[in-house]
Amino acid sequence: MIADEIVLSFxxxxxxxxxKVLEYCNIHGAGADDETRAFDEQFVDVDQxxxxxxxxxxxxxxxxxxxxxxxxRTGDMMKGKTPEEIRIIFNIGENSCVDDHPLQKxxxxxxxx
Amino acid sequence: xxxxxxxxxVRDGFGSLSRRSFDVRLSGLHSRGKSQGSINDLxxxxxxxxxxxxxxxxxxxxxxxxxxKRLEESESTWPARKHVVACAAVxxxxxxxxxxxxxxxxxxGKLTFPVSLKQxxxxxxxxxxxxxxxxxxxTYHLYLCLSPAALLVENGKFLLSAKRTRRTTCTEYVxxxxxxxxxxxxxxxxxxxxxxxxxxxxxxxxxxxxHSGANIAPPGRSKRFYSKKVSPKVPSGSYSIAHxxxxxxxxxxxxxxxxxxxxxSIPASALEPGxxxxxxxxxxxxxxxxxxxxxxxxxxxxxxxxxxxxxxxxSEIMGAAISTDVPDSEKSKMPLVLKNKSPRWHEQLQCWCxxxxxxxxxxxxxxxxxxxxLPVAGTxxxxxxxxxxxxxxILQFGKVGKDMFTMDYRYPLSAFQAFAICLSSFDTKLACE
Numbered sequence: 001m002i003a004d005e006i007v008l009s010f011x012x013x014x015x016x017x018x019x020k021v022l023e024y025c026n027i028h029g030a031g032a033d034d035e036t037r038a039f040d041e042q043f044v045d046v047d048q049x050x051x052x053x054x055x056x057x058x059x060x061x062x063x064x065x066x067x068x069x070x071x072x073r074t075g076d077m078m079k080g081k082t083p084e085e086i087r088i089i090f091n092i093g094e095n096s097c098v099d100d101h102p103l104q105k106x107x108x109x110x111x112x113x
Numbered sequence: 114x115x116x117x118x119x120x121x122x123v124r125d126g127f128g129s130l131s132r133r134s135f136d137v138r139l140s141g142l143h144s145r146g147k148s149q150g151s152i153n154d155l156x157x158x159x160x161x162x163x164x165x166x167x168x169x170x171x172x173x174x175x176x177x178x179x180x181x182k183r184l185e186e187s188e189s190t191w192p193a194r195k196h197v198v199a200c201a202a203v204x205x206x207x208x209x210x211x212x213x214x215x216x217x218x219x220x221x222g223k224l225t226f227p228v229s230l231k232q233x234x235x236x237x238x239x240x241x242x243x244x245x246x247x248x249x250x251x252t253y254h255l256y257l258c259l260s261p262a263a264l265l266v267e268n269g270k271f272l273l274s275a276k277r278t279r280r281t282t283c284t285e286y287v288x289x290x291x292x293x294x295x296x297x298x299x300x301x302x303x304x305x306x307x308x309x310x311x312x313x314x315x316x317x318x319x320x321x322x323x324h325s326g327a328n329i330a331p332p333g334r335s336k337r338f339y340s341k342k343v344s345p346k347v348p349s350g351s352y353s354i355a356h357x358x359x360x361x362x363x364x365x366x367x368x369x370x371x372x373x374x375x376x377x378s379i380p381a382s383a384l385e386p387g388x389x390x391x392x393x394x395x396x397x398x399x400x401x402x403x404x405x406x407x408x409x410x411x412x413x414x415x416x417x418x419x420x421x422x423x424x425x426x427x428s429e430i431m432g433a434a435i436s437t438d439v440p441d442s443e444k445s446k447m448p449l450v451l452k453n454k455s456p457r458w459h460e461q462l463q464c465w466c467x468x469x470x471x472x473x474x475x476x477x478x479x480x481x482x483x484x485x486x487l488p489v490a491g492t493x494x495x496x497x498x499x500x501x502x503x504x505x506x507i508l509q510f511g512k513v514g515k516d517m518f519t520m521d522y523r524y525p526l527s528a529f530q531a532f533a534i535c536l537s538s539f540d541t542k543l544a545c546e
Contacts, residue, residue, distance in 0.1 A: 048168065048169070049168055052168040052169060052172070055172070055176060055180075056172075056173075056176070059176055059179075067179075068183075071176075071179055071180050071183050072183055072187070074180045075180050075181070075183050075184035075187070078180075078184065078196060078199070078200060079184075079188070079193075079196045080196065081199065082199065083199050083200075083202035083203045086199065086200065086203045087203055087204065089169060090169045090170060090172070090203070091169060091170035092170070092203060092204045092207075099205065101205075101208065102395075102396040102398065102399060103201065103202075103208060103212070103226065103396060104202060104208075105398065106226075106227045106228075106290070106396060106397050106398045107198060107201070107202055107226075107227070109291075110227050110271070110290050110291070111195050111198040111199075111226075111227070112195055112198070112199070113271065113292070
């Protein structure tokens with residue numbers, strides 16, 4: 001017997017995130033224009049937890065346009081931050097970064113002045 | 114309630130709480146009353162850090178790669194390019210991601226990590242820079258042009274600096290990646306230019322050795338640096354990588370002077386189709402081994418500088434570099450020779466002219482354009498026209514202001530080599546009328 005509806009389950013995507021993804025897809029269904037661009041700007045202006053969930057969801061669901069804008073927004077989080085600040089945001093422990101690598105030693109101040 | 118258990122509760126409870134109820138819960142902690150205010154503040158701060166941190170640590174590596182790749186593509190010019198470099202400095206895995214994503218100047222035309230300064234530039238376009246001279250301090254600073262109006266507003270990204278020191282028999286320019294501290298004993302020292310007393314012959318020294326096939330003939334002490342006994346750790350020392358000569362041309366001082374640069378670290382084959390520059394360094398400041406620091410110190414102290422610049426030595430090097438009487442087996446080792454493009458005499462303007470394409474605006478004997486010199490054929494044959502690759506201007510240098518000069522370079526030269534060659538033009542005393 002053929003089912004009337006097909007159930008897809010995404011155990012890694014919360015209901016809240018999925019509803020945001022669907023909202024994005026509905027707005028962009030008709031193609032990009034000024035309105036969708038304005039929508040996108042406020043769509044990615046979210047807290048880090050939501051952004052993180054959207055990055056994972058867009059990647060898992062393979063929605064390229066959404067992945068692009070949330071990926072770009074994630075990159076924006078890193079801009080203008082020092083390596084130490086980036087480590088705090090990404091919870092990177094000291095033992096994975098302190099080392100004597102030659103690249104590390106020649107960056108300051110040349111790259112950051 | 115211990116601090117640890119509070120933090121754990123917060124972390125565990127995070128997934129199921131909405132933001133609002135989370136806030137309420139925190140204020141509930143406050144109203145518990147017994148603890149001092151400062152401890153509650155500490156808990157608040159730690160809790161908010163935990164909220165933020167717990168997620169991004171779990172970003173899968175392939176997604177992190179995509180994010181950084183996108184960042185690298187969008188931040189292509191300085192100063193924004195430093196955001197890419199900042200990512201490389203975060204931790205080991207981020208560093209390997211960045212080093213995988215960032216391409217060499219030769220393939221993308223962009224300077225990113227410090228080692229870019231010793232890697233060849235792009236083939237199809239030039240990298241445009243400017244040099245600012247400070248006569249009072251005898252220093253020179255090289256900057257990357259950041260915009261078309263870079264020269265007017267001095268809008269540049271600092272690349273390299275040089276400081277001139279006069280010695281009894283020669284002049285030296287110490288080259289450094291630090292804009293303030295320019296000294297041989299500093300860890301930021303990357304090479305130097307030495308000139309003879311008259312300023313007609315120069316040698317460029319690199320702290321890193323050229324590729325193993327580089328064939329330089331000077332006898333005596335310098336041979337030590339090319340022996341296979343060099344320690345496996347990349348040594349830092351003094352390797353002569355180029356010889357530069359200035360001569361009056363057949364018209365004497367009435368015509369432009371002639372320049373020749375023999376680039377020992379670049380084989381002539383680099384300009385052929387499919388050619389490349391071998392032996393490129395991985396980092397700008399490789400770790401020094403104690404043995405080699407000691408060796409380079411003793412070398413420079415005991416060297417009699419006058420023999421380096423002897424006429425016989427220089428003509429031997431020059432002759433060997435441009436001769437066609439070379440067995441095929443040795444051809445791949447022939448170094449690239451650059452010479453300055455001959456200006457044309459402009460009858461109406463009564464001066465020598467070179468087409469600098471707007472990048473040089475003040476006439477000066479120091480201005481030049483370097484192209485590849487082809488091997489000299491036997492005198493019976495007229496020289497063939499140079500193939501297109503060999504007609505490209507590889508380095509262009511010229512005056513645009515009282516103490517401002519432009520420097521445009523491309524493959525196979527690196528920024529360091531180009532800068533050193535330009536410094537020689539400042540120093541040479543050969544003028545022309």
